[in-house]
Amino acid sequence: MQENVPGPAGPVPGIATAASDAGDALTATVRGLLPSLTPAAARIASLIVEDPAQVARSTISELSALAGTSESSIVRTARALGFAGYPELRLALAASAARQGPRSTLSAGITPEDSVGEVIAKLVHTESQAVLETATQLDPEQLDGAVKAVCGGGQLHIAGVGASGLVAQDLQQKLARIGRPCHAHGDSQSALTSAVLLGEGDVFLAVSHSGESRDVLEPLRRASAQGATTAVITNHPLSTAAKLADFVLVSAGRETTFRPGAMASRISQLVVVDCLFVCVAQRTFDTSSRALRITHQALESDRAH
Numbered sequence: 001m002q003e004n005v006p007g008p009a010g011p012v013p014g015i016a017t018a019a020s021d022a023g024d025a026l027t028a029t030v031r032g033l034l035p036s037l038t039p040a041a042a043r044i045a046s047l048i049v050e051d052p053a054q055v056a057r058s059t060i061s062e063l064s065a066l067a068g069t070s071e072s073s074i075v076r077t078a079r080a081l082g083f084a085g086y087p088e089l090r091l092a093l094a095a096s097a098a099r100q101g102p103r104s105t106l107s108a109g110i111t112p113e114d115s116v117g118e119v120i121a122k123l124v125h126t127e128s129q130a131v132l133e134t135a136t137q138l139d140p141e142q143l144d145g146a147v148k149a150v151c152g153g154g155q156l157h158i159a160g161v162g163a164s165g166l167v168a169q170d171l172q173q174k175l176a177r178i179g180r181p182c183h184a185h186g187d188s189q190s191a192l193t194s195a196v197l198l199g200e201g202d203v204f205l206a207v208s209h210s211g212e213s214r215d216v217l218e219p220l221r222r223a224s225a226q227g228a229t230t231a232v233i234t235n236h237p238l239s240t241a242a243k244l245a246d247f248v249l250v251s252a253g254r255e256t257t258f259r260p261g262a263m264a265s266r267i268s269q270l271v272v273v274d275c276l277f278v279c280v281a282q283r284t285f286d287t288s289s290r291a292l293r294i295t296h297q298a299l300e301s302d303r304a305h
Helices: 025-036 039-050 052-057 060-067 071-080 086-100 116-137 140-150 163-177 188-195 214-225 240-244 261-283 285-304
Strands: 156-159 183-185 203-207 229-234 247-250
Touching: 025 039, 025 086, 025 116, 039 052, 039 060, 039 071, 052 086, 060 071, 071 086, 116 261, 140 203, 140 229, 140 247, 140 261, 156 163, 156 188, 156 214, 163 183, 163 203, 163 261, 163 285, 183 188, 188 214, 203 214, 214 229, 214 240, 229 240, 229 261, 247 261, 261 285
Parallel strands: 156 183, 156 203, 203 229, 229 247
Antiparallel strands: none
C-alpha cells in the first residue's frame, strides 16, 4: 500500500539539502511539521525527533520495521523534508546527532518525583533549546519581507488568542514605543471586524502556535482577500495559517509533560517578536530612536513625581 506524504514543492524552510548545513535545525523542523504529516509519515518523523542518532544508524529496512511503514514512504518523507532520498537524510541526522552530543537528562519531561531544583533546571534547559531552535527555523528572507511590510506605514493589526494574545500585546506595546501605531486583538470578533476594513498597504499579523486556531484563520483569510499583506508567527510551517500568509515566521517551542502548546510556544514566539521589532526599529532608526528617547524621558519624569 502506498502512503501519500504531504510536503512542499521544494525544500522546507530551515532544512538544508546538505548534511553539513542541516545541523541541529533538522529535528526542530521535523517537530514543527509533525501535525501536518500523514500517520505513516508522522511515525517516521516521531522516531527522528525522539532519537535522531538511532535513525541515522538504521538502514531503510530497519527504519521501516521500527516505524511500521513501507520503505517507499520513508523515501517520500525524506524528500518532503527537502532531501534527495533516505541516504541524504541519514547523513544529515548523523551530523545533527554529532553536534548535539549525548542526550541530556534535562531533555526529559518533568516528573512528579523531580525536586524544585530539577524542575528549574529542566525548564531552563527546555526554554533555552526553544530559543536556539527558533534561531534555526526563522527564515531571514521571510522576516525581511514582514519587516518591510510593517515599515510600510499602513494599518497594522495583530491577532492572537489566549497565550498567543499575550504575545500579540507584547509586539503592540513594543511598536508603540517607537511610534508605530498598531492594534492587538485578543478575540476573533475584534480581529475579524478589523480585518475586513483593511486594504492594500495594510498588514495583518496572526500569532498561533498550531496555525490552526479558528479565531485567527478567518480574519487572516479576510485580510488577505481585502488585499492586505499577511504574516503569521507559528510553530507549524505547513499549517493552514502558514499556507494563507504571505510571510511565515516559524517559532520552535517544545511541548513537555507540564508545558502544553500555549506555554511551550510563548518563549519562542517572543524571540520572533523581538527579532521583528528590532529589525523594524533598525529600518526606522532616526524616528525610532527619537520616539524611544521621548517615551523614556516621559516615564522618567513620571517616576520622579
